[in-house]
Amino acid sequence: MASTHASSAGEASAARSRPGPHRPPLPVVLRLAARELRGGVRGFAVFLLCLALGVAAIASVGSLARSLTEGLSREGRAILGGDAAFALVHREASADERALLESKGRVSSIATLRAMARAPSGDAALVELKAVDGGWPLVGAAGLDPVVPLGDALAERDGVWGAAVDPALLARLELKPGDRFAIGSADFEVRTRLTSEPDRLSGGVGFGPRVVIGEAALRASGLIQPGSLVRWTYRVALPDGARGDQAVRDLVTAVEREAPDTGFEARSRLNAAPQLERNVGRFTEFLTIVGLAALVVGGVGVANAVSSFVERKRATIAILKSVGASGRTVFLIHLAEVAALGALGTALGLAVGAALPFGAVAALREIVPLPLAPSLYPRELALAFAYGTLTTLAFAVWPLGRAHDVPVAALFREHVAPERRLPRPAYMAATAAFAAGLAALAVFAAYDRRIALIFVAAAIAAFVALRLVAWGIMWGAARLPRPRRIELKLALANIHRPGALTPSVVLSLGLGLVLLVTLTLIDASIRRQIANELPARAPSFFFLDIPSGDRDRFAQLIRQDAPGATMESVPMLRGSFASIKGTPAEELKVDPEYRWALRGDRGVTFAADVPKGSSVVEGEWWPADYAGEPLVSFDEKLGKALGLKIGDEIAVNVLGRAITAKVANFRKIAWETLGINFFMVFSPNAFAGAPYMNLATVSFPGGGSDAQEFALLREATGAFPSITAIRVKDALSSLSEVIGNLALAIRAASGVTLAASVLVLAGALAAGHRRRVYEAVILKTLGATRKRLLSAFAAEYAFLGLITAAFGLAVGSLAAWGVTEGVMGIDFAFDPLGAGLAALGALALTIVLGLAGTWRILGEKPARHLRNM
Structure with a gap:
């Protein structure tokens, strides 16, 4: 190490004799940084990880999502079942349209x-019935077992x-090939098992x-009756040699x-599965935010590692400054070293991220039949590289900048008189600029910028709050x-002394714990809503x-088969927006959160x-005998999102006719009751003479038993074979299973952030290793026993873990309450067991990692360290 110091000092002295001592030649800085890095990357394991x-x-996440969207685009023709598709609800295409x-x-x-x-x-x-003609499928083939001509x-x-x-x-009806069953008034025989459909993804x-x-x-x-909820879709396959993207666009434009x-609701192979793509976009954004959270948490580890690095290099810095190196030279040398290590860590992450889609295809090919197209996607990798680079700089410049103005004497006596000061304004401004760049990148690269802004604001608030908590402790x-x-x-002295581990421990542990508690309580709230509250308020059946x-x-x-049960029914039709205030629906600019209302048909x-379950909050409801121009009542939130006011006109296409109506009022709807309600309710004269079906709910008093519900299901479907029954308990069970799988995926993804928190905590404790060795040696020299020191360290870590766990529990609960009540619109449920286990886990983790890091210190002999002091 002495030769490295001497060589570095020699080059620094030579650099001083050249013009502009405050602007050292870049090659000199790079040579000094490279020489320092020859000693290896000891102490940077957490930084790199x-x-x-x-x-x-x-x-x-970016590469996997891109591989899926590229696969959807590549397989769009097979997924859609043709080059373009034109759909109608309630009615078939006329002879002229066909x-x-x-x-x-x-x-x-x-x-x-x-x-x-x-x-x-x-x-x-309940089944999803698909009736096909002799030309189906136009593209691909259905999977049948046994294989027989369709x-x-x-x-x-x-x-x-x-x-x-x-x-x-x-399996559900205990049938096998050759057995018979009924749908509507027709009898059917199971001729073959359906193992796959080429166009299944396009249907949602x-x-x-x-x-x-x-x-x-x-x-x-x-089953086909006037007003029946049947969706007729007509797929068109262009002739060979005329299937280019522009030909497909021209086809859709010509038909419209x-x-x-x-x-017609038109789609082309260029957007074969829009709902799937939207869901992929939303889930990708969530997972990207989880990854970004892991990166931000890891940034704390970067800052800890750089601070420890500067402390380890104080002898080198002292020699460089003693031979005339400027503070800027010292900063640039070590910035070059940190940047090189940051590039190495980023490259490792890019290699793993680029390889994952290829592994996912091999692992998921038989489980999830998604058209993945793995490849190296430069945009997604460049975005991840930018995130890694900005994170490195945002968290490294501040601790590196502190070395600029520290005098040589202070560096030598830092063990006994550590000096803490803010970096120069230039370094603080650079840190702020890199942090702002990281936040801007997160916002502008997001699928939904509003959510990204919320994340950025929450991250800033969490950092400030945790820093205040550490200062308060x-x-x-x-x-x-x-x-x-x-x-x-x-233990108390260790918590508040100069150079204490308190800020690093609180920040690294607190961020991960807040996320864990938030996800735990959101999951608990959703599950309680599905398992307890919804069944108690929901009807037993929708017919x-x-x-x-x-x-x-x-x-x-x-009344006969379910005495005491309550039935409510309303007319139901399907319609799609044709125009709003005279503007065609497809040309409207609406908040992305409400774009769904303009896609396809609505009830x-x-x-x-x-x-x-509704209450009028603005405007007036029409009289019961109203006979004027058609009026419509809107859900308050949807109406405002579409820019509507009382008196505005909308046009809705129903049964092939454009119904124009004026907005008469806005309603607040209690959707959580699961009663019958619609975003749009028209005055009765709007559909005079139009064929329609009815939607009904049936509720047993106090909730029906399984035996009661299955008995009613058999009687109702037997007497009315064309009616479709949805048992709410089955729907909620399926929903619970989906949410359970989603929650599992979210926990697995969030485990990345928690892993980063553990790494950062371990790094924070390791960063204080040198000072702990020094303190332990002095105390053991003065007669402290290993047991006494171990008790003191355990008390210190327990106190820090307890305070941080309490903070994480409180803030995580508050965040979960905001998400459930404000965003999801469900009741918040506090789960003391889940949240308590998370807090106890954080406390135990702090103590275990802290004692693991100090155990070796306590076993060392003082003599070896005293000789080097």
Whole structure:
């Protein structure tokens, strides 16, 4: 080490003799930095791991999401089932509309709806029914087991239609190939198992298992009635040689121009699965924020490692300054070293992030049939590199800048008289600039900038709050009465003395604990809502597609077979926005949070009275006998998001007709009751003479038993085979399973941040190793025993862990309350067990890591260290 010091001093002295001592030649700075790095990267393990972990998380999430979007784009034709698709709700395309589509290319039609499949035993299950014509699928092939020609599998034989059935339905109704079941008024035979559909992703997530039948079978089932909720989709395959992207765009434009009033919902292979892509975007943003949180937490580790690095290099810094090196020279030398190490950690993270999509394809190919297209994506890797670089600089410049103005004498006596001062304004400004750059990058690269801004503000607030907590702990420890026990007295002194570990421990542990408690309590709130509160308030069943003429007969069945149960029903139609205040819906600029309202069709109804669970907050409700121009009532939040005011006009396409209505009032809707309510309620005269179905809920007093509900399900579906029944308990169970899987994925992703917190905590304790050795040697020389020192250190870490755990518990609970009540709109549930375990885990982690770091110190002999002091 002496030769390194001498060589460094020699080059620094030579640099001093050259022009501009305050502007050392860059090659000299780089040579000195390279010579320092020859000694290895000891002490930078946490630095490298923190950077690599955060960068790997961001790079892998970005690369994986990009591989999925690229796969969706590449496989768009197969996913959509053609080059373009045109959908209608409630009605089929007319002969002229069909002829228009057939003039553009080959056409295949499918009809999708929900229905009830009934086994011979009387058991029934909700299914996603797909009726296809002879041209399906235009692209790809259906997976069938056993493999048979699709036409044969769906054909009619002796009055019984064939069906390809999802194995999940066979298990639920205890059926096997060759068995019969009923849908609507038609009988079906299980001819084959349906193992895959080429166009499944384009339809989104369904509520039940899939059953594929022929279009003729659907017409024979009695399920198609005026107002039935059937979605007709017409796929168009362009001729060979005319399938370029521009040809696809021209096809959609031509159909919209030549048939402007049909109400077609158009999609092309260029956006085959928009809902999936939106969900991928949102989940990607969340995971990116988790990765960024890990990187920010890791930044604390960077700052700790750099501070420790400067302390270890004080002898080198002293020699450099004693031979005339300026403070700027010292800063630049060590900045070059830290930047090189930061580049190494970032490169390690990029390598892992780039490789993950390739591993994901191999691991998930058979489990999740997503069209992943792994590759090296320069934009995503460059973004992760920028995050890593800015994090390194934002957290390294401040501690490096402190060495600029520290006099040589202070460096030599720092063990006994440590001097703490703020860096020069230039270094503070540079730190602020790099931090602002990191925040700006997080915001402008985000899928939803509002969420990114919230994250940035929360991160800043957390840093400030934890710094204040650490200062408060030190301030309080300095002013507490001195206890009689020497161990406790020593523990309090260690907490508030100059160079104490308190700020680093509180910051690193606090950030991870806040995140853990927040996620734990959000998960607990959602689960309680699903398991306890929703079932208590929700109806037992939703019944869909009740024909208007059968409503009274259906109500009579409910009174007979479910005495005491309450039934409520409303008319239901489906419509899509055509225009708002004269502007076509597709041209409107709306908050991304509410763009869903303009996509596809929405449920609408009409009513003479204010629906239950709603209250008018602005405007007036129409009279029961109102007969003027059509009026509409809007959900308050949606109406304001669309820029509507009382008196504004909207046009909604329903059953192929554009219904124009004026906004009469806004309602506040209590959605959490799970009663029947709609975003848009029209005055009854708006749909005079239009065919419609009814939507009904049935609620048992005090909640029905499984036996009661299954008995009613068998009777209702047997007597009204065209009606679709959704059992709320089954839906909530499925929802709970989905949320459980999502929560598991979120915990796994958040584990990256928690791992970074543990690394930073370990690094913070390691950073104080030199000072702890010095203190332990002095105390042991004065007669302190290992047991006494161990007790003092344990008390110190326990006190810090306890205060930090209390802070993490309080702030995490507050954050979870804000998310559940303010964002998700559900009741906050405090889970004392989960939150308490998280807090106790943090406390135990602090004590274990702290004692693990000091155990070796306590076993060392004082003599070896005293000789070097």
